[in-house]
Amino acid sequence: MASHPAAPVSLPRLDSPLAASVVDSDGRYDGIVPDESWAAEVKRLARERNAVILAHNYQLPEIQDIADYTGDSLGLSRIAAETDADVIIFCGVHFMAETAKILSPEKTVLIPDERAGCSLADSITAEELKEWKSEHPGAVVVSYVNTTADVKAETDICCTSSNAVDVVASIPEDQEILFNPDQFLGAHVRRKTGRANVRVWAGECHVHANINGDELARRAAEDENAELFIHPECGCANSAIYLAGEGTIEPERVHMLSTGEMLTAARKVEESKPSSKVLVATEVGMLHQLRKAAPDVAFEPVNDRASCSYMKLITPAALLRCLIEGSDEVTVDPDVAARARASVERMIAIGNPGGGE
Template sequence: MTVTTVEQFGSPLLEKVFRAPGHAGPEGDIGRWEGIVGDEVWAAEIRRLKELRNAVILAHNYELPEIQDIADHTGDSLALSRIAADTDADVIVFCGVHFMAETAKILSPDKTVLIPDEDAGCSLADSLTAEELAEWKSEHPDALVVSYINTTAAVKGLTDVCCTSSNAVDVVAGLPADREILFGPDQFLGAHVRRQTGRDDIHVWAGECHVHAGISGPELARRAEENPGADLFIHPECGCANSAIYLAGEGVIDPERVHMLSTGEMLDSARVAGEAGRGTVLVATEVGMLHQLRGVAPDVDFAPVNERASCPYMKMITPAALLRCLALGTDEVDVDEDVADKARLAVERMISVGTPGGGE
């Protein structure tokens, strides 16, 4: 057991924090910072330390409920990064996975960016490296590169324009018809874009988020059959996305019930469902999203298509990790200036198209 030490800011709760054995991720066990319960004593200490550092706390929709509740802002990574860039905070504490903190640094180069656990990675971002993208580009020298925002800073730096799940179709549709497109890294979002644009010159990288990929078509069909009146909120990253379109086309599922939505769009649709008095909504995305959905429409029964769809990396941002981060000023995220400049250009091009934020 490794116990942290008290430094400048310190906290009496730090002596309880330790690195625990992990839960299984795609590459083995992932240890987490543990020892703290996210109660009111913890929350008061977080607020005290946040004020001392003049920090803003951002939490992704997939984080633990107590992390979402203590945050100043909760949402998708791009919207949060843009909010942070407009605040007068000196420190951005990004409760999410590593590429999200990198994006915040790219858009706020003069601010200190911290992530409560630097080991909180992302299987989707890891599925396309900068080296792989460079080689792919060399095979298609005249192609334009469109990268999902869920990529590393290094990959963004080799990208012509980024996209979110809500504006990916608009981004690709707006590119010259005589240029090939390299789309990565998510194969399910890429298939959605290819289907919606009708372009046959889109090369799609075979990457995926292991959590979203695990939400399968047969599982969706079973859950839809069990809940014949339920609407379906489906994130385009999911392995069931193509199946949903197929089932709707075959008349197995009412097409009016199928909604392909980003996380931000899910919140908007949840409000509509609440106002319309909908009973049940089946949700195909990471289960952390249910906390936000239930918050905006408490009378709707939001149920996961796959209740096991929980990202072990997102769940590394524990109450103990956030306390340690604010007390010790760790873990800091930085991006090479040259990489950041190139990546910022790709992000800014994306922001000018379609949905600029709230669209992951």
Template sequence: MWAGAADIVDGPGGFSGVEASEEWAAEIKRLARQRGATILAHNYQLPAIQDIADHVGDSLALSRLAAEVPEDEIVFCGVHFMAETAKILSPAKTVLIPDQRAGCSLADSITADQLREWKADYPQAIVVSYVNTTAEIKALTDICCTSSNAVEVVESIDPNREILFLPDQFLGAHVKRVTKRENLHIWAGECHVHAGINGDELAAKSRVHPDAELYVHPECGCATSALYLAGEGFVAEDKVKILSTGGMLDAARTTGAKQVLVATEIGMLHQLRRAAPDVDFMAVNDRASCGYMKMITPAALLRCLVEGKDEVHVDLDTAHVASKSVQRMIEIGNPGGGE
């Protein structure tokens, strides 16, 4: 065993004591091969974790990939609901998360009991849930959606049917604005990181960089402000792009802009810079870092591969029902990116 494994320390912010290095990377690769494991990393992970992973992407894309790869063990470097989704789509595989304490403020913003009560108030409504939800919530959902296909999912539903959209209020507002559906009820949940990227910051950065394109995640509190700036002529309309993380990467590969302001979790900048190294990508808020995502440290990943921890379990009945809401989304059309 590599001596670094003995240096792992568990603390309130996660596992530490091991730094990313060439030796660490070689040991991670060796252990993954030994275990027959595939390492998946979300776009918001630490750069070192993204660089060591076999595949990097958004949560749904990675979960679907987990079902397709030949390996029987999946190490999901992301937050807990993402690893759950991988388990839902790959029930026969072993799914590990390097630190099971890596939660999600958005997924935690609605409980199964709260959803049951909401559904009781609207018994004929269709429940549309963002994939950034727990397995329990997915099992109570009619159709899942991603940030890139939420509009398409909602538009596929009978316009006379009421819709309960959850849990993200900003994505819900974006969908309601585009579809103009008055019978779309929105849960007041949010991602604390995205909600903290505000319109004032976006406006200030846009004034300093007037020629920059704006990539804004629809979970952001500033998404409405971005559209307002465009509508008022402060920013050219064609420079404002409301995009999922996958959509941001697609846009980066084809942009002609020299500068891009990015409103999402700062881990995304690493992949954007790799996709378009000649473009200057700048965070709208450079403090927009998810502490849960960053719990997947080099030490946590090493521990995971050495000890086989932490395994993610989803009750088989729950997984079976939850998978139907994801499958209905896929049948509607392009499932797009995870978030």
């Protein structure tokens, strides 16, 4: 018998004195000032819905600060699954809310603006992955967690940026691997494992891809004592390893880190080198959490234009609208969710999955 996506729950609208919002010239929900009255109303509405608010590290600072939990998408989804909340409000992009639904099928999952997509997740579709698999029968499919539910369902095992090397290393060395969708993370995995049989899909996050090697080299030369926190998704990742190998940048300055690992490293820098500077190569929203984690360290972006417009669709007005109207709900076909959940659980069984994107 064929299964179908669960029907939307149609949560009742809640009354709120701050209900009015408008759409600005960029198409974002606007018209709400994130002041104390907004924060109090968000908390009140969340209590009425028995909702937990999750915010990804790349969200606007005011969204991060109002959330019950802030972090990477997988870590947040796992936390939400353990709470007694009936409703998950996921302030992030769409595939992240899908992951939360996959891990919490009994909960209602809302995203404050369903238009919040992801260029990396859109780099590969389930149909494209099926075709790739047909060209390489017997290959093991390893998919970055930053993929859609449909792609996860066609995946043997998922990975995060912090455990991608461990996931690939857990697969027999003579086994061909199809790694998708991020080409920069895939190159990092190839380099760390030394495996030639890892085929890499040519996908990318447009924000991370635009943080390039020339920019990194210039900033590193300008601040010769600064540590470098580099996300493996960045276009500058391979350049950083090359420059370190050539001696242009001291190797000990270069740290390839997931978002979760950046926070751990930030605290260590504050303990050992207070009042120092760190150059950060990832989406600029991460700077807010880094500065909170280590306030005595000066964190600066390698590229201050590295801002994800999809992430920034989740505005204070969008969050308030979501809580008042009970929109926009995210559903996943039960069969797809079951297959996708299996690929995530295989990753969790290997360990260290919480370091995130």
